Amino acid sequence: MTEVSATTQDRAAPHMTVSQTNVAIEVVGMHKWYADFHVLRDINLKVMEGERIVIAGPSGSGKSTLIRCINRLEEHQEGQIIVNGTELTADIKRIDEVRREVGMVFQHFNLFPHLTILQNLTLAPIWVRGIPKAEAEATAMHYLERVKIPEQANKFPGQLSGGQQQRVAIARSLCMQPKIMLFDEPTSALDPEMVKEVLEVMISLAEEGMTMICVTHEMGFARQVANRVIFMDQGQIIEQNEPEAFFSNPQHERTKLFLSQILH
Amino acid sequence: MSDIGFVRADLVPAKPAPNRTTGAVAWAQKNLFATPLDTVLTLLGILFLVWVVPPLFNFFIGHAVGPYGTVEECRALDAGACWAYIYNEMEFFIYGFYDIPEQWRPNIVFALGALLLVPLLIPKVPFKRANAILFLVVYPIVSYFLLAGGVFGLTEIPTEKWGGLLVTLIISVVGITLSFPLGIILALGRQSNLPVIKTLCIAFIELIRAVPLITILFMASIMLPLFMPQGTTVDKFLRALVGVTLFTSAYMAEVVRGGLQAIPRGQYEAGASLGLGYWQRMYFIILPQALKHVIPGIVNNFISLFKDTSLVYIVGMKDLLEAVKTKNDSALEWQSANTATTGYLFAAMVFWVFCFSMSRYSMFMERRLNTGYKR
Numbered sequence: 242m243t244e245v246s247a248t249t250q251d252r253a254a255p256h257m258t259v260s261q262t263n264v265a266i267e268v269v270g271m272h273k274w275y276a277d278f279h280v281l282r283d284i285n286l287k288v289m290e291g292e293r294i295v296i297a298g299p300s301g302s303g304k305s306t307l308i309r310c311i312n313r314l315e316e317h318q319e320g321q322i323i324v325n326g327t328e329l330t331a332d333i334k335r336i337d338e339v340r341r342e343v344g345m346v347f348q349h350f351n352l353f354p355h356l357t358i359l360q361n362l363t364l365a366p367i368w369v370r371g372i373p374k375a376e377a378e379a380t381a382m383h384y385l386e387r388v389k390i391p392e393q394a395n396k397f398p399g400q401l402s403g404g405q406q407q408r409v410a411i412a413r414s415l416c417m418q419p420k421i422m423l424f425d426e427p428t429s430a431l432d433p434e435m436v437k438e439v440l441e442v443m444i445s446l447a448e449e450g451m452t453m454i455c456v457t458h459e460m461g462f463a464r465q466v467a468n469r470v471i472f473m474d475q476g477q478i479i480e481q482n483e484p485e486a487f488f489s490n491p492q493h494e495r496t497k498l499f500l501s502q503i504l505h
Numbered sequence: 506m507s508d509i510g511f512v513r514a515d516l517v518p519a520k521p522a523p524n525r526t527t528g529a530v531a532w533a534q535k536n537l538f539a540t541p542l543d544t545v546l547t548l549l550g551i552l553f554l555v556w557v558v559p560p561l562f563n564f565f566i567g568h569a570v571g572p573y574g575t576v577e578e579c580r581a582l583d584a585g586a587c588w589a590y591i592y593n594e595m596e597f598f599i600y601g602f603y604d605i606p607e608q609w610r611p612n613i614v615f616a617l618g619a620l621l622l623v624p625l626l627i628p629k630v631p632f633k634r635a636n637a638i639l640f641l642v643v644y645p646i647v648s649y650f651l652l653a654g655g656v657f658g659l660t661e662i663p664t665e666k667w668g669g670l671l672v673t674l675i676i677s678v679v680g681i682t683l684s685f686p687l688g689i690i691l692a693l694g695r696q697s698n699l700p701v702i703k704t705l706c707i708a709f710i711e712l713i714r715a716v717p718l719i720t721i722l723f724m725a726s727i728m729l730p731l732f733m734p735q736g737t738t739v740d741k742f743l744r745a746l747v748g749v750t751l752f753t754s755a756y757m758a759e760v761v762r763g764g765l766q767a768i769p770r771g772q773y774e775a776g777a778s779l780g781l782g783y784w785q786r787m788y789f790i791i792l793p794q795a796l797k798h799v800i801p802g803i804v805n806n807f808i809s810l811f812k813d814t815s816l817v818y819i820v821g822m823k824d825l826l827e828a829v830k831t832k833n834d835s836a837l838e839w840q841s842a843n844t845a846t847t848g849y850l851f852a853a854m855v856f857w858v859f860c861f862s863m864s865r866y867s868m869f870m871e872r873r874l875n876t877g878y879k880r
Contacts (some may be wrong), residue, residue: 255614282723313776314774314777314778333782337780337782340777340778340779340780341776341780344778344779345775345778347771347774347775349771351769351771351772351774351775352775353772353775353776353789353794354794354880355794355797356789357792364781364789364790365781368781368789369779369780369781369782369785369787378833382749402527413779414778414779419782489832
């Protein structure tokens with residue numbers, strides 16, 4: 242009981258505090274295969290509440306697969322993944338329990354094109370959390386204001402720009418009031434002009450103390466908000482460090498090569 | 506200073522649009538006589554119409570015998586369609602052998618059906634949920650007791666006596682309303698991760714699709730009783746209904762599956778990542794999009810079901826077409842050169858009206874569902 246209230250306080254804190262005691266996600270000795278292909282090898286990762294982690298790495302290195310395992314969009318074959326104290330197994334109840342508390346933002350937004358923005362935002366709160374419609378709509382409007390597009394509430398996703406759609410997608414996840422947010426290359430499909438507006442929303446989320454894992458190539462974002470950068474290659478975590486040290490003094494050859502190619 | 510630099514200071518002013526070509530002459534020039542080939546084709550088309558239209562007009566209307574005509578007029582040498590025959594035998598075409606004093610019962614069923622169906626089909630009318638419950642749950646029960654009788658002092662009328670348009674409509678409406686949800690369930694089952702459910706659905710769909718409807722109806726009416734314990738009977742009409750429904754649902758399943766496959770994986774994943782369960786995901790996210798994609802295919806199935814109802818003659822039921830055929834062969838008092846032709850034409854027109862309405866309605870639904878989120 243006390244632990245819960247401590248958590249709420251942590252999350253409400255306006256500064257970027259990382260909990261010393263509360264573990265949000267723990268991955269232990271996890272392996273994953275696609276048929277014969279070994280995509281993730283011996284992943285060990287502990288994320289504390291309030292941590293902001295950026296995962297970088299070349300394409301095909303398994304970074305998206307890793308975060309998709311955390312809400313079981315992909316299943317792992319070996320090892321353990323424990324999210325908010327719930328271990329992910331084939332048990333659908335546990336999976337849904339985890340998914341309720343873990344928001345996810347996709348590269349291609351994945352808004353529901355046949356529903357209005359407001360319906361996109363209220364669908365899950367109403368049917369998963371059982372929140373009354375009026376209340377869900379009020380919450381949805383609150384988050385739309387936070388991502389600065391309340392005036393689009395009654396439009397359909399197809400009528401919005403890419404940046405707006407991605408902000409709606411973030412708001413949609415926030416409406417479930419998740420404890421953890423996963424971002425899977427949220428700015429990769431956007432026109433350069435729209436990257437900033439999405440990053441701004443993500444930064445403000447980080448400032449509120451949301452536990453976040455972002456797969457992204459936005460190294461500026463990593464420097465500014467991450468408290469840990471993880472570098473993956475060939476399905477393994479090969480280096481992790483604080484952003485300052487990671488960028489200025491990479492240890493592994495592969496990391497050096499990667500950084501030399503993306504930082505001009 | 507370089508002179509390739511250029512900065513535009515103002516918006517180029519809007520110019521009026523070019524003149525539109527309107528009017529009958531302009532239209533004809535553009536569409537009918539644009540090239541020599543077009544002109545030739547147009548003239549050939551006109552000749553064809555001149556050749557075809559007058560005889561058709563004479564048969565259907567000009568020389569036709571109206572509803573109040575007599576059989577002698579129908580037997581005249583140059584007589585056209587014998588509409589009097591249709592008018593006089595209409596009762597049989599609509600109700601079959603249904604007892605004449607009790608025909609108010611099917612009439613109520615028809616009226617009630619129209620009364621509940623029409624508001625259901627018009628998007629603007631409110632109370633859709635209540636309306637749907639009335640139509641899908643209450644209406645079938647009321648209709649059954651009303652038509653079959655045997656309760657509330659109504660004379661019992663066995664299904665053997667039902668016939669004509671009544672049978673055609675009952676089989677189509679029941680077939681459509683049951684095969685649609687059944688087809689969706691089968692399509693979802695076929696995509697299921699659970700091996701048992703998946704195998705069962707595939708087996709059912711592939712078995713039914715590989716067999717002609719006639720065979721299914723025949724099996725249901727002739728073979729099924731052989732396997733059942735002595736003394737138990739299942740109504741023949743019910744067996745035909747089940748046969749038609751299962752047959753259509755297998756086809757429906759494949760159409761719906763096509764729609765499901767058109768939905769990007771991201772939609773399933775977005776639903777899942779929000780914590781929506783399987784049925785919620787399907788109901789709120791996947792099916793509304795998938796079904797919209799396959800409306801033409803679904804309506805195709807409805808139309809072909811409607812026409813296939815005439816196959817129930819194989820189990821001895823008199824649907825509209827069979828009722829017409831029966832009268833053509835047996836109504837000696839109406840025998841003339843054009844009686845049978847007129848009868849079949851009448852059946853064709855009735856089938857056409859229903860099928861064409863379904864087709865138009867589906868186009869309307871497609872347009873309506875398309876607005877709002879076009880890219």
